Amino acid sequence: MTAAVFFGCAFIAFGPAFSLFIFTIAKDPLRVIILIAGAFFWLVSLLLSSLVWFIATKATNAQDLTLQKNLLIFGSIFSVILQEVFRFGYYRLLRKANEGLAAISEEDGPPLSVREMAYVAGLGFGIMSGAFSMINTLSDSLGPGTVGMFGDSQYYFITSALMTLALTMLHTFWGVVFFEGCERKRWWVIAVVLCVHLMVFSLSLLNPFYVGSILPVYAIMLLMAVWAFFSSGGSLHNITLLWTCRKSNAETSS
């Protein structure tokens, strides 16, 4: 539409992730490295899953719309599974790296706790996922026109931005919960994260029925936020401390 829509949607989609980056990650170079590596892992998972989808679409009849739609759904499910696999792979990599980092650091013990790495890795996944979701739409929102000529809703841009924001945050929370689950050897946590991810994906298929897709996704995000908070060691006591502006060492996630 115009610059107003462009900046509005960009801030909605990336504002929180960006401020999280500035306030919690940017000062520590090790966190930055883990963030970027996490983003890279997500990217590789997407590349591999998109290869599968691309081959499938090229091998079949492009005119058959139902088939193409089903292929897209299949491809997306495959991508979700692959993302979680890569998250697990990243966890294993970070655990191995932690020992090496502990050896070379000046302090006693590893420089980053697993919980910190979980948060940073999750945020890395989330930022890259958000970028790939939103950048294409954002660039088209700069022009003078808006969506709607062919019957789409005119709230396309803002709902895309809201969805991207939810997904970024969800990836962060999933990262925290997932790594904690792997740490404690609670394998059911991995299965739950995978199922929630698939549920979010299937809710997004309800677009443009935005009431049915955005509201449940945000509800899930809040639930995940609560779970991540408690699984990373937070408690109600910490929340009361927050409101009385006293710092607590245990607080690591937002």
Next chain:
Amino acid sequence: MCSNMVRCLGDGNTSLQKLATSIVFFFCLSDVSCNSVEQKIYVELNNTVPCVRLLNATHQIGCQSSISGDTGVIHVLESEEDLEWPLSKGPNPPYMVLLESSLFTRSIMMKMKNESNRVAGVAVVVPNTSPPEFSPHTTCPNENTGVYSDNYGPNLAHCNTTVWNPRGNGLSYEEFDFPVFSLKEDNETEFIKQCYLDHNRAVNGSAPQYPLCAMQLFSHMHAVTNTPTCMRRNDINFSINPEMVCDPLGDYNVWGSIRPYNDTVFGHKENESVVIAAARLDSRAFFWEVSTGAEGSVSGFVTLLAAAQALREVTHEAPPTRNILFAFFQGETFDYIGSSRMVYDMENGKFVIDLDNIHSVLEIGQVRTCVKNLVNNLQSSTAGLGFLLVEPNVSQPLPPSSLQRFLRAQPIPGIVLADHESAFNNRYYESFYDNAANLNLTYPSDLSPEEQLEFVTHTAESLTDVATVVARALYKQAGGDESRVNTIKADPKIVTQMLYGFLVSSNNSWFQAVMAPELKNILSDPPEYYVGVAMSSTPTRLVQYLLANLTGAATNLTQSQCQKPDELPNESRQMYSYLWVQGIVPPNSTERDSFCVRASVRLTKAVSPAFELGEYASKDYSTWTESRWKFIKARIFLVASRDLEVKLQSSSRIHICLINYSCVA
């Protein structure tokens, strides 16, 4: 492509929605099931023709858009009173006004020009049938560069005696600071009108609700003010790639003669007397490159080509005393570019003959029907200083014609042949409606294109009669044998084939046969006759090759000999031009029978002398230039209201504040 795929896969965000809408498949390729967001928003319009900017010594004419395109809410104009809505009453300016061709009049365009801050642009829908009359040219074409001026025949200058083009509304010579595009009557235009009906109609007098259907036109022209300014800016050499902003209009003149001239010997030739037969090649329209010029120019030069062919045999057997030179001038619409250049070359010894060698000039202007009355006078009129005596009691100025430029230099006897006594009979002079239908060129509906090529129409028969008379008159003027005059006859088959090729489709078997192999791809549906700046106009090439085939001789030379004829004893490139043409396809073969044509047909540059001399503000010569541009396109889309945009911005700001507070605290 990759990012589109990835987008769709990443979170399955709106993949389903995109698939649902891609069923509409209006203007996108159905190869990939994943449409990009751009295809949801914009619909590109592909069959549009812009109006471009032209400049001369003192003015700029034509249309201009801003550099990032002009966007306006579409309004389909229903009548002249409906203009109130875009110009004053409508609540969502600026408007993009869509006009039917019946409303494309001077009064409506002038009103919009005066309120141009509320008008973003104009789109004109051009129908397939022509209106009763329409001429966007001025009433007095080329009034400042003819032979009549305040010093010479002031009562005849500036159309004081005869207004040549009374129907002219002068729109082509107005300056508009918004873009004006033309659309055809096809599915795209229907889509635009449907979009307007769906979104932009006011319900019960209240303002229409957002989102509204809008159109954006890009036609940003680089040149401004006038020719001296843009030529000066062409010369600025600050960077390695200097940006040119305008180019002079021009192309090539085609000339051919009965007896060949040595192309390297210029200037006056002793004891040489030449009869010049002239016609013009070009025409123009309001929009860029859609001029068809059927009655305005095609009829004239087709007649001259037929006359040249008719004279071929008799001039070989009984050559006349004087030489006959057939000249086809380009750029005559724009203040006589071609003829002024030829006269300039003759005056300065840069042409094979000079003005003193000219015995008389016969020009073919607009001819349509049988002009027996006028033509009977041809034999007897030796012609004075350019007055064409139609009826003995009326003395009349010459119509706008190349002859005027010859007379401006030197008094030469001359005649202009035309189908109008005073004002033009052509109802569509220099407009995009001057097409085959204007000449009543109709074919029975059950003929294939090849059969249409051969079918002799009434128009062709009339023009053949004119060509016959012209050929006979030329032969007599050139001092040929009187007894042979009646054997000269133009061939109606050739005339009808030429009319078909120049006005209906130039990609036919005959034109393919006479053209060179490397030029066969420039043939398409009717060629257009705007002179342009690229020096590669299709009609010029076609006329060159046709004249060569019709007046020249086929030789036995091979292709390599045709390119280097000087190695052979009897051939000389200085006297003739050698053209390798495709030839016809024999019945039982797929290979063309190509051969080498030897003809005394040449091209000479037709760029105004003003550009050779550097006198860009010249009053004597044509100074027309065409502006350059980067790209020209048009598209439609929906625009949202400003309220929604503001809401988005404010909500995003609140959002960020909340998040940041929670992070920092």
